[in-house]
Amino acid sequence: MHPILHWARGRLLPAALTAAGVTLVGAGLLTYGTQPQLAAPIPSPPASTAPSASPTLLPFPTPEPSAATSASPAVARVATRVVVPALRIDLPVVRPPNDPNHFPYCNVAEYVPTLSQPGQKGTTYLYGHARDGMFLPLLLQSRIDNGSAMLGMLVQVYTSDDRVYLYEITRVLRHQSELYTRPAEQVVLQTSEGPRKGVPGYTGLVMMVVANPISSGPADHAAANPTARPVTCQ
Numbered sequence: 571m572h573p574i575l576h577w578a579r580g581r582l583l584p585a586a587l588t589a590a591g592v593t594l595v596g597a598g599l600l601t602y603g604t605q606p607q608l609a610a611p612i613p614s615p616p617a618s619t620a621p622s623a624s625p626t627l628l629p630f631p632t633p634e635p636s637a638a639t640s641a642s643p644a645v646a647r648v649a650t651r652v653v654v655p656a657l658r659i660d661l662p663v664v665r666p667p668n669d670p671n672h673f674p675y676c677n678v679a680e681y682v683p684t685l686s687q688p689g690q691k692g693t694t695y696l697y698g699h700a701r702d703g704m705f706l707p708l709l710l711q712s713r714i715d716n717g718s719a720m721l722g723m724l725v726q727v728y729t730s731d732d733r734v735y736l737y738e739i740t741r742v743l744r745h746q747s748e749l750y751t752r753p754a755e756q757v758v759l760q761t762s763e764g765p766r767k768g769v770p771g772y773t774g775l776v777m778m779v780v781a782n783p784i785s786s787g788p789a790d791h792a793a794a795n796p797t798a799r800p801v802t803c804q
């Protein structure tokens with residue numbers, strides 16, 4: 571088992587993008603039986619903080635203990651729950667701790683703290699294990715006709731201020747090694763692809779779906795703030 575995180579050098583993306591049960595930097599794949607898990611590649615901050623005019627691939631971010639949350643209401647809103655009804659995905663979403671030894675949690679998804687949150691311009695980036703009860707359906711669907719059946723599926727992201735944001739999946743990206751982000755509002759759900767046939771060990775490749783915003787509205791407080799019970803993956 572390799573270390574879970576390295577700290578990023580830059581200021582643009584200092585938050586943790588960790589993969590549940592698998593380290594993100596120099597990671598080795600951890601599996602339960604035959605279940606693959608989330609993985610992510612070596613972080614390296616971008617050379618420029620200026621957003622591009624079109625979708626770009628950026629290195630995965632890593633956390634910085636000094637990263638502080640802005641006092642503005644927009645930043646105070648965070649993702650708390652993600653639902654993909656067609657795939658029966660329904661998970662609480664939590665912030666990863668600012669801990670270089672953090673082993674990503676099971677039973678929840680996590681978000682990248684220094685990227686955007688729902689309702690803001692930019693990318694809300696959520697990631698979780700490819701396991702039963704988590705993001706495994708994303709991985710399984712991606713293996714069938716490159717995930718074409720997921721196009722048009724709806725994604726609901728609830729937030730801490732009792733709102734729900736509705737998105738439509740427009741892209742399925744496979745065999746990725748970098749974070750996908752853009753200036754316009756979107757949500758990305760990521761999970762690992764696990765070991766590939768004929769290639770022993772961890773590959774560092776992930777798959778993700780990209781979803782564009784449709785609408786938003788108020789949500790019941792209990793629905794928007796489920797009790798998260800993260801556990802340390804074994």
